[in-house]
Amino acid sequence: MEKFGKSQSVSRVEDVRFLTGHGRYVDDVTPKGALFAFVFRSPVAHAVITTLDVEDARASDGVHLVLTDADLVQAGITAGMAGVVVKNRDGSDAAAPHRPVLAQGKLRHVGEPVALIVAETLDQARDAAELIELDYDDLPAKLDLFTGGEAVHAEATDNRAFDWALGDEAACQAAFDAAAHVVRLEVDDNRIIVNAMEPRGCFAEVEDGRLHLSFGGQGVWTPKAQLARVLNLDPSQVRVTNPDVGGGFGMKAPPYPEYFTVAHAAMVLGRPVRWMSERTEAMLSDHHGRDLVSEAALAFDADHKIIGYRVDTRCNLGAYNSQFGQIIQTNLFARVLMGTYDVQATYLHVEGFYTNTTQVDAYRGAGRPEAIYLLERMMDTAARQLGVDPWALRRRNFIAVDQFPYSAATGETYDVGDFSRVLDHAEQAADRAGFAARKAESAARGKLRGMGLSYYIESILGDPSEGAKVEFNADGTVVIYVGTQSNGQGHETVYAKFLSDQTGIPAAMISVVQGDSDLIAQGGGTGGSRSVTTQSHATLATVARMIAAFTPYLAEKMGVAEDQVSFDDETFRAPGSNLTPTLLEAAAMARADGRTDLLVHEARATLPARSFPNGAHVCEVEVDPETGLTEVARYTVVDDFGNLINPLLAEGQVHGGVAQGLGQVLYEHVGYDEDGQLLTASFMDYAMPRAADMPMIKFETEVVPSTANPMGMKGCGEAGTVGAMAAGANAVLDALWDRGVRRADMPLTPLKVWELLNDGAAAA
Structure with a gap:
């Protein structure tokens, strides 16, 4: 542990492989001779299927198999897709309609999978899909976030999936009744499409009587369990692997219908089957993110201390419950x-609605960006209405250092924090004192300049337990098997370096193996900013077990008592012995002596509590009032991530998160027409930030070590997005405020900003 605090920046070793075209993604590792699968999807948002005739497709050239729901049912595959269900306010279960693997009786969103065609070539599979006869009776598309409309599911005739709440409504109302000031605001959080660089894909094959599914995902154990459940297999008959993965962001964590149908097709045909999504197909079928509207209210006393907070949210689930859809804007938002801020009288009320759109699930942050976006928009609005400085208002309401560990009203226990210190650091780093001069310079060029602040906190989510296994090879190299899954974060570098720091084994001698359910018995995958914290904790436990196992063996070699042997993170030593073997040397000795029991070490560990990364984002924008174009001029982040293993990689994570947050603020938005057709189904219609749109991001840290784990770490994978959304939106509104604009919702595109400026000027 002595070496942990060095926080050495090490470049990612895996980047050489990725940047030279040697990455091994799912489409690169597909077995030779695999058949091609193509998914025939619903062309309409809502309809009753009257005819589904696939016989001509089955007879088409090169076609080996066509699967529909009827074929799956005939094969005994009747289980639906899994989805977590919450409890309603009255204690009843939320709606849990059956989500079939392939459309069953009705079509509920454009892009819903209807049939799978497997052929010798992809072109043959596509041609066969053109021969499918699908007739249907159209139904009105349900798109709004209110009760009523054509029922998407019989289990929710008013289209409300759940009515959930957390907190003491009476106590919260009492705080509002006693308030000197009440601030209210409605905030839209627009729907986005994740658009991972690598689209979803998979292949399936039968190996020695067992099913092997490989897909681009964020872990293998949940898909393994779900494949066994849906396909009526014993889990021991299923192997799941993740090769290199080109971006996940939460979207690639759950299983999707394609994986089950491709797996079943491979089992039926006895040949490998491959499927890879195209970009428009991904936009139609990948889980979307966000999509909610909230009405919020803050109650203040006469001294501008917050005494109550109420949020009423309506969120869009899409056509079905996705794996985590119901818990994102409820349990996870509440974290x-x-x-x-130090407030105990809170009440969160959330209603979830089914609509004839693609399912909504986790997207970088999963509930926490939505919660912080709303709260930090509220804080800026409150400061304006109360006539106080927004930075001072935040400082006035921060949880004080001496209040930790702090029990939040929603049940979370914040272990540690020094929010004022972090904000002071951010104020200096962002040169807030110089903002007035920069604003004046922008005005001289006819531009509007605004500064936005967001102070965020997020909670690490997911399984707090993780496992690690270390194996010494005969050639002197070492393998560490991990239960998480890299989607581009740099895990190979981080885990090898961390193990090296704890053992003295050169990092270049360590390889990281992940994403294979046969090689490590259990793992939590990647999501919720959990990976490095949980995996490092498991590595520490494995190293401790390793040292304990080698100690008696080496004590005998040294001719000393066991309690005389110590390990200094590099070598074993004992008083009176000149034998000082490294772990690699000790493993070689054990191998020579036939002690194979000392060559593999494995342990699981559970974090005692969650950690809470936090920090300040300060965004400056410049708006051209003639065109509405908004440019991000400066961006500063000061994070408290606790102790860092690799600051360089942490900074990279923040950069990516900020880009995704600002992308939603300024560019990204999913559009449907009144019939439920996706209008933003290509990169010609769906805007994302490009490199030229992003500023150089100033990144600094203010370390307050976590007390929730022995490493003092706090997760950092999603923090950039959690903080960026409100900082960006607050900056734009600040720029527009003097022109009469009082509300601005994402995305703040040039057209929208231009319209806001003209509407604001007209209202002034």
Whole structure:
């Protein structure tokens, strides 16, 4: 542990492989001779199927198999897709309609899978899909977030999936009744498409009587369990692997219908089957993110201390419950409901609605960006209405250092924090004192300049337990098997370096193996900023077990008592012995002596509590009032991530998160027409930030070590997005405020900003 605090920046070793075209993604590792699968999807948002005739497709050239729901049912595959269900306010279960693997009786969103065609070539599979006869009776598309409309599911005739709440409504109302000031605001959080660089894909094959599914995902154990459940297999008959993965962001964590149908097709045909999504297909079928509207209210006393907070949210689930759809804007939103502010009277009320759109699930942050976006928009609005400085208002309401560990009203226990220190650091790093001069310079060029602040906190999610296994090879190299899954974060570098720091084994001698359910018995995958914290904790436990196992063996070699042997993170030593073997040397000795029991070490560990990364984002924008074009001029982040293993990689994670947050603020938005047709189904219609749109991001840290784990770490994978959304939106509104604009919702595109400026000027 002595070496942990060095926080050495090490470049990612895996980047050489990725940047030279040697990455091994799912489409690169597909078995030779695999058949091609193509998914025939619903062309309409809502309809009753009257005819589904696939016989001509089955007879088409090169076609080996066509699967529909009827074929799956005939094969005994009747289980639906899994989805977590919450409890309603009255204690009843939320709606849990059956989500079939392939459309069953009705079509519920454009892009819903209807049939799978397997052929010798992809072109043959596509041609066969053109021969499928699908007739249907159209139904009105349900798109809004209110009760009523044509029922998407019989289990929710009013289209409300759940009515959930957390907190003491009476106590919260009492705080509002006693308030000197009440601030209210409605905030839209627009729907986005994840657009991972690598689209979803998979292949399946039968190996020695067992099913092997490989897909681009964020872990293998949940898909393994779901494949066994849906396909009526014993889990021991299923192997799941993740090769290199080109971006996940939460979207690639759950199983999707294609994986089950491709797996079944491979089992039926006895040949490998491959499927890879195209970009428009991904936009239609990948889980979307966000999509909610909230009405929020803050109650203040006469001294501008917050005494109550109420949020009423309506969120869009899409056509079905996705794996985590129901818990994102409920349980996960609640994790950081009150952010960094000391308020106990809170009430969160959320209603979820089914609509004839693609399912909504986790997207980088999963509930925490939504909660912080709303709260930090509220804090800026409150400061304006109360006539106080927004930075001072935050400081006035921060949880004080001496209040930790702090029990939040929603049940979370924040272990540690020093929010004022972090904000002071951010104020200096962002040169807030120089903003007035920069604003004046922008005005001289006819531009509007604004500064936005967001102070975020997020909670690490997911399984707090993880496992690690270390194996010494005969050639002197070492393998560490991990239960998480890299989607581009740099895990190969981080895990090898961390193990090296704890053992003295050169990092170049360590390889990281991940994403294979046969090689490590259990793992939590990647999501919720859990990976490095949980995996490093498991590595520490494995190293401790390793040292304990080698100690008696080496004590005998040294001719000393066991309690005389110590390990200094590099070598074993004992008083009176000149034998000082490294772990690699000790493993070689054990191998020579036939002690194979000392060559593999494995342990699981559970974090005692969650950690809470936090920090300040400061965004400056410049708006051209003639065109509405908004440019991000400066961006500063000061994060408290606790102790860092690799600051360089942490900074990279923040950069990516900020880009995704600002992308939603300024560019990204999913559009449907009144019939439920996706209008933003290509990169010609769906805007994302490009390199030229992003500023150089100033990144600094203010370390307050976590007390929730022995490493003092706090996760950092999603923090950039959690903080960026409100900082960007607050900056734009600040720029527009003097022109009469009082509300601005994402995305703040040039057209929208231009319209806001003209509407604001007209209203002034």
